[in-house]
Amino acid sequence: MDVLKKVPVREQDAKERARNFEEVCYGYNAEEAMAEASRCIGCKNAQCVKGCPVAIDIPGFIDRMKKGEFEEAFQVISQASALPAVCGRVCPQETQCEGKCIRGIKGDPVSIGKLERFAADWARENGIRPVPAAEKNGHKVAVIGSGPSGLTCAGDLAKMGYDVTIFEALHEPGGVLVYGIPEFRLPKEAVVQKEIENVKALGVKIETNVVVGKSVTIDSLLSDEGFDAVFIGSGAGLPKFMGIPGENANGVFSANEYLTRSNLMKSYQEGSNTPIMAGKKVAVVGGGNVAMDAARTALRRGAETHIVYRRSEEELPARVEEVHHAKEEGIIFNLLTNPTEILADENGWVCGMKCVKMELGEPDESGRRRPVVIPDSEFTMEVDVVIMSLGTSPNPLISSTTEGLETNKWKCIVAEEENGQTTKTGVYAGGDAVTGAATVILAMGAGKAAAKGIDDYIQSLG
Amino acid sequence: MYNYIAPYPGTGERTDNNVYNIVKVETLTDSIYLMDVVAPRVAKTCLPGQFVIVRGSEDGERIPLTICDYSREEGTVTIVFQVVGAATEMMKALKVGDSFTDVVGPLGCPSELVNEDIDALKKKKILFVAGGVGAAPVYPQVKWLHENGVGADVIIGGRSRDLIILEEPMKAAAGNLYVTTDDGSYGSKGVVTDEIRKLVDNGNTYDVCIAIGPMIMMKFVCRLTKELGIPTVVSLNPIMVDGTGMCGACRVTVGDEVKFACVDGPEFDGHKVDFDEAIKRQQIYKTAEGRAYLAAKEGATHHGGCGNCGGDK
Numbered sequence: 001m002d003v004l005k006k007v008p009v010r011e012q013d014a015k016e017r018a019r020n021f022e023e024v025c026y027g028y029n030a031e032e033a034m035a036e037a038s039r040c041i042g043c044k045n046a047q048c049v050k051g052c053p054v055a056i057d058i059p060g061f062i063d064r065m066k067k068g069e070f071e072e073a074f075q076v077i078s079q080a081s082a083l084p085a086v087c088g089r090v091c092p093q094e095t096q097c098e099g100k101c102i103r104g105i106k107g108d109p110v111s112i113g114k115l116e117r118f119a120a121d122w123a124r125e126n127g128i129r130p131v132p133a134a135e136k137n138g139h140k141v142a143v144i145g146s147g148p149s150g151l152t153c154a155g156d157l158a159k160m161g162y163d164v165t166i167f168e169a170l171h172e173p174g175g176v177l178v179y180g181i182p183e184f185r186l187p188k189e190a191v192v193q194k195e196i197e198n199v200k201a202l203g204v205k206i207e208t209n210v211v212v213g214k215s216v217t218i219d220s221l222l223s224d225e226g227f228d229a230v231f232i233g234s235g236a237g238l239p240k241f242m243g244i245p246g247e248n249a250n251g252v253f254s255a256n257e258y259l260t261r262s263n264l265m266k267s268y269q270e271g272s273n274t275p276i277m278a279g280k281k282v283a284v285v286g287g288g289n290v291a292m293d294a295a296r297t298a299l300r301r302g303a304e305t306h307i308v309y310r311r312s313e314e315e316l317p318a319r320v321e322e323v324h325h326a327k328e329e330g331i332i333f334n335l336l337t338n339p340t341e342i343l344a345d346e347n348g349w350v351c352g353m354k355c356v357k358m359e360l361g362e363p364d365e366s367g368r369r370r371p372v373v374i375p376d377s378e379f380t381m382e383v384d385v386v387i388m389s390l391g392t393s394p395n396p397l398i399s400s401t402t403e404g405l406e407t408n409k410w411k412c413i414v415a416e417e418e419n420g421q422t423t424k425t426g427v428y429a430g431g432d433a434v435t436g437a438a439t440v441i442l443a444m445g446a447g448k449a450a451a452k453g454i455d456d457y458i459q460s461l462g
Numbered sequence: 463m464y465n466y467i468a469p470y471p472g473t474g475e476r477t478d479n480n481v482y483n484i485v486k487v488e489t490l491t492d493s494i495y496l497m498d499v500v501a502p503r504v505a506k507t508c509l510p511g512q513f514v515i516v517r518g519s520e521d522g523e524r525i526p527l528t529i530c531d532y533s534r535e536e537g538t539v540t541i542v543f544q545v546v547g548a549a550t551e552m553m554k555a556l557k558v559g560d561s562f563t564d565v566v567g568p569l570g571c572p573s574e575l576v577n578e579d580i581d582a583l584k585k586k587k588i589l590f591v592a593g594g595v596g597a598a599p600v601y602p603q604v605k606w607l608h609e610n611g612v613g614a615d616v617i618i619g620g621r622s623r624d625l626i627i628l629e630e631p632m633k634a635a636a637g638n639l640y641v642t643t644d645d646g647s648y649g650s651k652g653v654v655t656d657e658i659r660k661l662v663d664n665g666n667t668y669d670v671c672i673a674i675g676p677m678i679m680m681k682f683v684c685r686l687t688k689e690l691g692i693p694t695v696v697s698l699n700p701i702m703v704d705g706t707g708m709c710g711a712c713r714v715t716v717g718d719e720v721k722f723a724c725v726d727g728p729e730f731d732g733h734k735v736d737f738d739e740a741i742k743r744q745q746i747y748k749t750a751e752g753r754a755y756l757a758a759k760e761g762a763t764h765h766g767g768c769g770n771c772g773g774d775k
Contacts, residue, residue, distance in 0.1 A: 169566070169704070169706055170566075170704060171517060171524070171566070179704075179708075207480060209566035210503060210566075211566060211567070211569065211705075211706055214507075214567065214568055214569060215503040215504065215507065215566070215567065215568070237706065237707065237708040238707050239708070239709070239710045241710070241713075241720070243720075248713055248715060248720065248739055248743065250742060250743060250746050251746075253710075253711070254709060254710040254711075256709050256710065257703060257710055257711045260703050260708065260709055261703065265523070265524070265703065272521070273521055273522060273523050273549060274523055275747045277746065277747075347742065347745075348742035348743070395706065395708070397706065
């Protein structure tokens, strides 16, 4: 075998999968995993670990994988991560661990993500479960939100002996892992639910249907319900719209709505009670991972699907793998294109979208080249569904009902990066609620840091 | 740290806070039901004007319902729903001792009335206009005013007698109660706007009108009250999924702004609401037109649960 090349991972055929919701990537088998693991040279000063927001001992777990010691490999990962089967699937490894891999200088980096996924899947299939902390320390911590940051923070605190309750606004725990990321990328029952069960096996309680800021407030959790500290991991749930004419026409959806209907409410399944409008020709506006997820969902519902993005391919914020998969499946990319108006028929249904062509000018404050309208380039796309995927911002329900909790101009909660401490004593925050929309693994890193911060805080109370 | 241990049950976890037992069921008309449901967290903090989202079963739709009444002591909320589709059809089969799978809330902003100065309210002439099941969200506001010593006039209207609900409790809480039916089978014959005009023609003056009912009724009430110069508040119930501002399905144009009814409302200045747009948006999964549209576009993908059609239309 050529050590410069990674062991290829098996995937569902692109034509086949464009018509179903089963998982795209099959992952490695034991033999493939061991072969890929053997490509790791086990750097002493491992750069990959520095690229990992939760600092998994990557050479450590890969070393166990080489020898076929999969349970031990899983244990090494689990010391740092509560959701390895999730992260192995959705982390942007190319800019994190794998992006720093020494193997990557001359050839392919080691497929760390696929190895992590294998270890986690193997552990799950072989019934390996975490056990709770031997002794409870008698302190109660409330965690708001059961997404990646909340689950990580809760799991870490439970391991330290805290009595942790997660409050979830929706009827099912998991946050974006359940309502946002589609089944074909992250299976719900087989993977997400099992990882949540693992967190619960540590002793974490999850109360669903609690909207903090409405059903209870942070202050009442602290003063009436006996919690010593609160972690806010409520994510960035508010969808953005463009503010162009026609945006309220029937057939214009936020990616949040479209994906929530499909994923949380399971409208992708035959016989679901929740309707979704599939459309014949769908335009998804935006170029991030969520846009890819929405486009690939629409494609699977049988629509001709377009990604409409105002910059060029190079600036697409989505993971390389997602763009690659989307293209393979037949999504059409209309780059350097920006909508200016949505057209509706006399009954209010979307029948087209006016766009202009763009070109890239000088770099803007984000460092990316600013898209500029090309004069007289207006044209109309014939579409019947438009999905707006322009990013999301934090929900003000908590910040607006909690005195002393500061937010910045983007409505993000202000919190210290190293320990998640907010401007309110005993209240910690992390994940998208603090950073604005980012990735699962960054949210997990923040949840982890906050767990440590909360532990330090409660210890300091004596 | 990790051991092999026996598998444990799934994620379903219930505490005293989220077993939503039904403690009372009342059949108000052939198609309208009232239920008292245990939901301590909601009952503890809810105020008139707010709503809950319920699910009657594990695979049920999320149905938004305005809170009709509540008991802080018993930890219960009262909901009223009309059977209009698969999900509500399923809900009507629930009996005392059964439970809802999910009840979440209180959602939305409380009615503006509850934040006003009581003495100022006492000086105001307030008119409520309730259409059909809209009487349910009107009732807690009238009751709240009554408990605070403020009387208000109330018009309840419906297509026919069997769609007039909550007349007795409303009578007990309202200053004057007027009932209208389109077909004249009960109360005065006519629509609610006829009654408003009659009251005003008879010399009544109102400082504020609160109209809650079908979108089309609210549209016409607002058209009339604008002409009469009576500021009017409406409570919107557009299509929504999560009820916390996440999906944006409930967006509505109010004046120059796009608002989310779930978090910015559900109450808005009725004279600024773009009702024509709101009415169109309600059709997405609802009307024959919409359903035919969906059927033509997608084949048999609409299996009901839109809360409106039963999936068979």
